[in-house]
Amino acid sequence: MEFLKMILNDDVYTLDGFNVSVEDWKKMLQNTSVFDDKSLEMVKQWYYEDNHASSSKRVTAKYHPELSSTPYNGIVVGLGKRILKYLNRYEIEREDDSDCYWVTVFDGWYEDDYFIWKLRDEICRALEELNYVGDVETSRPRFWLFPSNLEYYNVYGAFEKYNELYWRQKINHIKV
Numbered sequence: 001m002e003f004l005k006m007i008l009n010d011d012v013y014t015l016d017g018f019n020v021s022v023e024d025w026k027k028m029l030q031n032t033s034v035f036d037d038k039s040l041e042m043v044k045q046w047y048y049e050d051n052h053a054s055s056s057k058r059v060t061a062k063y064h065p066e067l068s069s070t071p072y073n074g075i076v077v078g079l080g081k082r083i084l085k086y087l088n089r090y091e092i093e094r095e096d097d098s099d100c101y102w103v104t105v106f107d108g109w110y111e112d113d114y115f116i117w118k119l120r121d122e123i124c125r126a127l128e129e130l131n132y133v134g135d136v137e138t139s140r141p142r143f144w145l146f147p148s149n150l151e152y153y154n155v156y157g158a159f160e161k162y163n164e165l166y167w168r169q170k171i172n173h174i175k176v
Contacts, residue, residue: 004092006100014107015092024087025126034086039079040132042072043105046119047133053118055111073102076117080104 004015028034035043045059046052056070064071080101084090094100102108106117127133 001088002090004090006092006094006103012107012109013103015103018090018092018104020087020120020122022122022125022129025120025122026130028083028086029123029126029130029132031086034082035079038071038075039082042075042079043119043123043127044133046106046117047124047127051118052121052124053116055114055116057114072117076102076105 002017004017006013007016009016029040029043045063046054049059056072059072060067060070080092080103083104084092084101092100092103102117105123106119108115108117110116
């Protein structure tokens with residue numbers, strides 16, 4: 001078992017020596033005991049962000065506006081544990097020797113008041129090679145506005161209707 005420490009390199013938290021190939025990621029992405037539905041949905045959501053990077057708060061506001069807190073911390077910790085178990089070759093710790101799991105999936109840094117997670121390049125390539133993701137530009141829209149009645153529809157939520165007041169409250173109370 002190889003012990004790796006999460007390091008801060010040019011203000012980016014990452015792992016030095018975490019060598020997981022695109023082929024390894026493809027096998028894990030296809031294995032439902034590693035990437036369950038929520039984990040696969042999460043990495044796809046980050047894939048569609050600019051430069052495959054975003055804060056969990058921004059992604060929550062975009063894909064799950066009905067939630068008051070982000071679900072991603074728990075999802076990424078569970079996924080990281082499953083990845084390490086599957087690979088069975090690494091143990092990862094922070095500088096203070098506490099366990100760290102999110103860094104198996106993302107690199108990260110602070111930007112303003114937010115922590116930004118950037119999906120690993122190898123995961124992005126694996127998603128593309130498996131055709132799990134489509135064209136970034138055509139895949140971004142999630143909500144449609146119909147100006148005639150000022151109602152927003154959640155495209156992936158069986159056309160759930162959200163009125164303008166709901167969206168004004170969301171826009172004014174969530175920093176993205």
